[in-house]
Amino acid sequence: MATIPHEPLTHDALSIGSGWQAQKSASTRTQIIEAAITCLVELGYGRTTTTVIAKKAGLSRGAMLHHFPSKMDIIRAAVEYLHAKRLRAFRKAMAKEPTDGDHVRLGIEGYWSHVKHPWFVAFFEIAVAARTDKELAAILFPAQEAFEREWYETSLELFPEWKRKGENFMLGFDLTRYVIEGMGISFLTHKETERDKRVLRYLESRLKELADEDR
Amino acid sequence: MATIPHEPLTHDALSIGSGWQAQKSASTRTQIIEAAITCLVELGYGRTTTTVIAKKAGLSRGAMLHHFPSKMDIIRAAVEYLHAKRLRAFRKAMAKEPTDGDHVRLGIEGYWSHVKHPWFVAFFEIAVAARTDKELAAILFPAQEAFEREWYETSLELFPEWKRKGENFMLGFDLTRYVIEGMGISFLTHKETERDKRVLRYLESRLKELADEDR
DNA sequence: ATCCGGTTTCAATCATCCTTGACTTTTTCA
DNA sequence: TGAAAAAGTCAAGGATGATTGAAACCGGAT
Numbered sequence A, B: 001m002a003t004i005p006h007e008p009l010t011h012d013a014l015s016i017g018s019g020w021q022a023q024k025s026a027s028t029r030t031q032i033i034e035a036a037i038t039c040l041v042e043l044g045y046g047r048t049t050t051t052v053i054a055k056k057a058g059l060s061r062g063a064m065l066h067h068f069p070s071k072m073d074i075i076r077a078a079v080e081y082l083h084a085k086r087l088r089a090f091r092k093a094m095a096k097e098p099t100d101g102d103h104v105r106l107g108i109e110g111y112w113s114h115v116k117h118p119w120f121v122a123f124f125e126i127a128v129a130a131r132t133d134k135e136l137a138a139i140l141f142p143a144q145e146a147f148e149r150e151w152y153e154t155s156l157e158l159f160p161e162w163k164r165k166g167e168n169f170m171l172g173f174d175l176t177r178y179v180i181e182g183m184g185i186s187f188l189t190h191k192e193t194e195r196d197k198r199v200l201r202y203l204e205s206r207l208k209e210l211a212d213e214d215r
Numbered sequence C: 001a002t003c004c005g006g007t008t009t010c011a012a013t014c015a016t017c018c019t020t021g022a023c024t025t026t027t028t029c030a
Numbered sequence D: 001t002g003a004a005a006a007a008g009t010c011a012a013g014g015a016t017g018a019t020t021g022a023a024a025c026c027g028g029a030t
Helices: A020-047 A050-057 A061-067 A071-095 A103-116 A118-130 A134-158 A160-164 A166-189 A194-212 B020-043 B050-057 B061-067 B071-095 B103-116 B118-130 B134-158 B160-164 B166-189 B194-212
Strands: none
Touching: A020 A050, A020 A061, A020 A071, A020 A118, A020 B118, A050 A061, A050 A071, A071 A103, A071 A118, A071 A134, A103 A118, A103 A134, A103 A166, A103 A194, A118 A134, A118 A166, A118 B118, A118 B166, A134 A160, A134 A166, A160 A166, A166 A194, A166 B118, A166 B166, A166 B194, A194 B166, B020 B050, B020 B061, B020 B071, B020 B118, B050 B061, B050 B071, B071 B103, B071 B118, B071 B134, B103 B118, B103 B134, B103 B166, B103 B194, B118 B134, B118 B166, B134 B160, B134 B166, B160 B166, B166 B194
């Protein structure tokens, strides 16, 4: 049995202690967070109760409430977790060089995959609930805003040639966001169809058009 | 004392009782339904409870439960009500001759207004909840499907010249739906910006382009 | 017009279940 | 051993739907 020097534990959301217990504690925390996210996806925000989360995480409710004193604390942690995960996944997808050199297509496919991912669903559930819950909104808004900003900047890095024409770039940015998120919402309850693919292809050619315009 | 109904509320196609009581009953029903819709908009689906609906409708809970034995019955009625109202409003907006003869612009403006209306918000709340509630989904889907079909057909009537090119028409239809609904979702939590108007104008010109293409 | 039988509408209360979070006890392990 | 983690217990509050009883109302008969 290896003896590991134990460090002072802080229950700060981001701190990672190096002691054995601290590690276990952190692992339990992510376990809870991931269970909560699963619940959001499978049950929706309304039915995501502390009891169900605890059961899904394989913990007793009391144990869970030790890590997160209240339900809102779990949600808060989930928002941070989702934000980090989504951003990392998005960047990774955007960063890799496309095989066919087609950055626009890669960007669209990347964002479309992103929107179909359970993480987006969970985020979306929270966002809808936040519309009528001020406390939730206060938690969600910063993350939402940061994500959009990061996405915008990542896109700018990806398409440096667009920098010169802010107008067109922003238009393409907004258009893409609305189309794909609109499709994403539809995808929550419907299957992806051939028609959807047509819309994506159309979007792609419009973006390229915008990029080439009055060069 | 012969009393005269002092609530001459026009009741919709539902339950066309001719008697006085039947009329009052119908009026109470719509009162409850509208209260439920208000709650959906103001509180979201999760917090819309029978107690709150009753209070908002100015009725006792018992009285309300006489008209609608369970919560789901209220929601069911609300879905039908919303479906009828949305469809009627939409048709009315689409039917009128645009002052500048620009049907495309009228269509876009009409749909955009439609999406910003509280009725859409209420419908949306139910739709999101339905994602994880089979019973609700069974209620909502028929209405949702019917609405889309009706909208499609109304659009076809409005743009008869597009009939020849089903492909382009459908693409324009889908594109419009996704862009505007995507904007609508965003509008739930954000204000409408100048950038949004730009997207709408861009959409408009793309639609006209699609209509003119290879004529 | 007035009264009556039956029905519709409304109010109030109750039992039940669910959710939450505080509290207490047990277990684990450095 | 003692601190941290986990498990278990409990009460308060909320939501739902059922029950009961009162009031208003209609149609018809006197």
